[in-house]
Amino acid sequence: MRALLALSALLAALILAGCTEDARDALRPSRTGCYFTSGGASAHLTAEQAANAATIAAVGLRDGMDERAVAVAITTAMQESELVNVNYGHDDSLGLFQQRPSMGWGSEEELMDPVYASFKFYEKLQRTDGWRDMTLAQAAQAVQVSAYPDLYKQWEDEAVVIAAVLAGGQEGGIGCVKGSADEVAADPAALAEAYAYQWGAEVSETDGSTVVIDPSDAADGWNRAAWAVARAYDHAVASVAYGGMVWTPGEDDWTAPETETHGEAAVQTANDSHSAVIITFAAA
Known part of the structure; x- marks a missing residue:
């Protein structure tokens, strides 16, 4: 058996050695979902998880919560639902935070709304004495009162990275890299509506191909740009630009576009993005 395994490994090595780089790339596992990086650390979420994390962050910032509070909320949702808005759970638990209608969190319909569920989580977190002096896991447990308090800790490091972004x-x-996500039609109006609902503010400009958001400062701009990237595949976003940098679907990194490589339109969008988040959409 060991000899057979060794032979298989040798054949695989020989095949790869004779393949072109393109062929080797094709044999590698495909990258999907969203990749977060901050301070040399990284985290990965599916596109669905990333969109839900972005909603949690937007609601927190909207309601005056800070990055640490967002990290607590994301730690909690990663444990409770894996950041998926599920309509089932233990007893009557529902949604991102597995909140229970029978315990006064809200109605079933309300708790299946990630914006409402996030609002209710932060509301209780704010009422929790000393939560800022707790670890993320301890703060999560103080809000949730889980039967398994030790399970939150495993998500702290990833939550810190995601909240920083x-x-x-x-x-x-x-x-974000699309993977096998379903095709959707470009819908700037729907993105603008989602922004207003989640952030509690209107976009600065929207038309058939562009949404513009005017941030209050650089950090505010990057938070909103990250939100747009996390929701890119829900709305067929073609690019997100801010601070002179541009992200396009399928790319891990943001780039400073050059005319020869990216075209004059991309360069102009980047130039215009020094003071505004500019979101463009794929042609219908």
């Missing part, structure tokens, strides 16, 4: 103003800290 979505709520801490980390420059260019998110990139």
